[in-house]
Amino acid sequence: MNIAVRYYSRGGNTKKVADAIAKAVGVEAKDCSVPINGPVDLLFLGGSVYWGGIDKNLKQFIARLKPENVKCVAAFGTSALKKEPDGETEKLVEGRSIPVSKHSFHCRGAFSAMHKGHPDSSDLKQAAAFAATALKDLK
Ligand SMILES: Cc1cc2nc3c(=O)[nH]c(=O)nc-3n(C[C@H](O)[C@H](O)[C@H](O)COP(=O)(O)O)c2cc1C
Numbered sequence: 001m002n003i004a005v006r007y008y009s010r011g012g013n014t015k016k017v018a019d020a021i022a023k024a025v026g027v028e029a030k031d032c033s034v035p036i037n038g039p040v041d042l043l044f045l046g047g048s049v050y051w052g053g054i055d056k057n058l059k060q061f062i063a064r065l066k067p068e069n070v071k072c073v074a075a076f077g078t079s080a081l082k083k084e085p086d087g088e089t090e091k092l093v094e095g096r097s098i099p100v101s102k103h104s105f106h107c108r109g110a111f112s113a114m115h116k117g118h119p120d121s122s123d124l125k126q127a128a129a130f131a132a133t134a135l136k137d138l139k
Helices: 013-025 056-064 085-095 121-138
Strands: 005-006 029-031 041-050 073-079 105-108
Touching: 005 013, 013 029, 013 041, 013 073, 013 105, 013 121, 029 085, 041 085, 041 121, 056 085, 073 085, 073 121, 105 121
Parallel strands: 005 029, 005 041, 041 073, 073 105
Antiparallel strands: none
């Protein structure tokens, strides 16, 4: 089973979640500037919301995915107010004809004075549980 974790994180919140997911499934989380080269059964893909949408680096990463190399994507992310509008990551992935896991994970991320300390240890525990479930359901 090949598993990969990629994320885009400006401030470090989403990286914390990516690291918790990666630890739970026994791989290393990498920034989305690192491409997926070989075949992957499950790609955990994370980002955040900046002014209402995901970052262009994450969009570019999705645009460069090779559908024949990626069997399934499970999305995760952090934001201050709400999940990505309309599941932007999932939609872009599906638009590349890559299947999306029914499991996803989202939590609050600190922004200015809001949600200080998030993601916290409880968020990261939930992220690890999400990773285990997404992996179990793939097998
Ligand atoms: C420039 C900027 C714009 C943001 N815009 C939004 C937004 O439109 N909606 C929202 O829910 N959160 C917004 N946030 C909050 C981030 O989504 C949140 O802090 C997130 O956890 C940041 O993740 P990161 O530390 O991995 O970059 C914004 C944060 C920044 C820095």
